[in-house]
Amino acid sequence: MRIGELAARAGTTTRTLRYYESRGLLPARRDDQGYRSYDERDLRLLQQIRTLQDFGFDLEETRPFVECLRAGHPEGDSCPASLVVYRRKLDELDALIGDLRAVREQVAGQLARAERARDALGAESLVPGGPEPRCELGGQER
Amino acid sequence: MRIGELAARAGTTTRTLRYYESRGLLPARRDDQGYRSYDERDLRLLQQIRTLQDFGFDLEETRPFVECLRAGHPEGDSCPASLVVYRRKLDELDALIGDLRAVREQVAGQLARAERARDALGAESLVPGGPEPRCELGGQER
DNA sequence: GTAAGGCTTGACGCCGACGTCAAGGCAACA
DNA sequence: TGTTGCCTTGACGTCGGCGTCAAGCCTTAC
Numbered sequence: 451m452r453i454g455e456l457a458a459r460a461g462t463t464t465r466t467l468r469y470y471e472s473r474g475l476l477p478a479r480r481d482d483q484g485y486r487s488y489d490e491r492d493l494r495l496l497q498q499i500r501t502l503q504d505f506g507f508d509l510e511e512t513r514p515f516v517e518c519l520r521a522g523h524p525e526g527d528s529c530p531a532s533l534v535v536y537r538r539k540l541d542e543l544d545a546l547i548g549d550l551r552a553v554r555e556q557v558a559g560q561l562a563r564a565e566r567a568r569d570a571l572g573a574e575s576l577v578p579g580g581p582e583p584r585c586e587l588g589g590q591e592r
Numbered sequence: 593m594r595i596g597e598l599a600a601r602a603g604t605t606t607r608t609l610r611y612y613e614s615r616g617l618l619p620a621r622r623d624d625q626g627y628r629s630y631d632e633r634d635l636r637l638l639q640q641i642r643t644l645q646d647f648g649f650d651l652e653e654t655r656p657f658v659e660c661l662r663a664g665h666p667e668g669d670s671c672p673a674s675l676v677v678y679r680r681k682l683d684e685l686d687a688l689i690g691d692l693r694a695v696r697e698q699v700a701g702q703l704a705r706a707e708r709a710r711d712a713l714g715a716e717s718l719v720p721g722g723p724e725p726r727c728e729l730g731g732q733e734r
Numbered sequence: 735g736t737a738a739g740g741c742t743t744g745a746c747g748c749c750g751a752c753g754t755c756a757a758g759g760c761a762a763c764a
Numbered sequence: 765t766g767t768t769g770c771c772t773t774g775a776c777g778t779c780g781g782c783g784t785c786a787a788g789c790c791t792t793a794c
Contacts, residue, residue, distance in 0.1 A: 452740080452741075453740090453741075454739095454740065454741080463782080463783085464740095464741090465781095465782060465783065465784085466781080466782065468742095468743095468782095469781065469782060473781095483741080483742095483789090483790065483791090484741080484742065484789090484790095485740085485741055485742080485790095486741085486742090503781095505695050505698060505699060506692075506695060508780075508781090509780080509781075525706065525709070527702060527703075527705075527706040528706070528709065528710070532706070533703065533706055533707065533710075536699055536702060536703040536706070537703065539699055540696065540699055540700060540703065543692055543695065543696040543699065544696070546692060547689060547692050547693060547696065550648075550685055550688060550689050550692070551689060553647050553648060553685065554682065554685040554686070554689065556647060557647060557678055557681055557682055557685065558682060560669060560678060561669075561675065561678040561679065561682065563669075564667065564669040564670065564674070564675055564678070565675065567667070567670065568670070568675075594770080594771075595770090595771075596769095596770065596771080605752080605753085606770095606771090607751095607752060607753065607754085608751080608752065610752095610772095610773095611751065611752055615751095625759090625760065625761090625771075625772095626759090626760095626771080626772065627760090627770085627771055627772080628771085628772090645751095650750075650751090651750080651751075
């Protein structure tokens with residue numbers, strides 16, 4: 451099969467396949483026209499790469515899985531190097547999720563505080579002294 | 593104060609300040625030498641930007657906060673446009689955290705499955721028929 | 735004959751938030 | 765007088781994973 455067919459079957463583009471080849475991740479044989487030639491095993495490798503990419507693995511992190519498959523193992527994660535990547539990715543995800551949750555709480559707190567302040571200002575306008583400067587920028591207050 | 597001092601006081605770099613100015617986020621006056629000149633209010637604006645950046649807001653998202661402060665409000669989030677950004681960021685964070693948690697579970701599942709398979713293969717080597725292909729690539733098995 | 739479609743390599747574009755280098759100006763200090 | 769240190773503008777580099785031309789070859793269909 452040629453590059454266009456492989457790309458279509460994997461739901462990706464020819465540009466992506468050439469890029470993978472340029473990175474040494476998915477080398478291709480050539481037919482007598484000089485066209486890249488792939489088989490079902492290449493499709494399998496490509497699917498492995500795409501699955502991991504969907505998980506947010508970057509290209510280098512997929513390499514152990516691809517090499518594992520190419521070495522004849524039944525699954526891309528049948529080799530210890532792949533398990534190492536899994537575990538490192540789990541740690542990264544846990545750290546990232548933790549950071550994001552902390553940020554989320556910070557932002558939620560800021561929002562709550564700002565809304566309280568706004569409501570307090572709203573009450574102030576019902577009181578002698580009158581209101582403070584209105585926002586003249588950005589906010590559509592219809 | 594000049595650009596170097598402001599950068600140092602805000603814990604950032606002169607390049608960053610020039611970049612913010614190029615984006616129209618933090619314009620500077622000029623002294624008679626043509627040097628950028630800042631005051632304490634600019635430091636306040638800059639701190640607002642940096643805080644939001646630390647939260648993962650991109651530059652454009654900080655703009656309403658900066659304009660709010662510049663309009664004379666006591667806080668960057670004293671304007672409705674800023675609250676809109678807060679809420680949108682919360683939604684984005686929730687979505688992202690949800691996605692990452694789903695990915696985390698997927699990866700954890702894959703790791704568990706792969707480890708079970710490895711252990712099953714280990715047991716197989718204690719049994720007639722002998723073991724299957726070993727990994728010859730990548731993994732340091734000491 | 736020629737147009738269409740697939741393939742080739744090469745190379746520049748993109749995004750965001752700057753880093754880094756170049757060439758030069760101004761001021762203070764030894 | 766020269767050196768140091770701050771400032772100026774301009775412009776190219778970075779990172780990842782491709783997108784998007786450009787120019788040209790090969791084959792098949794009309």
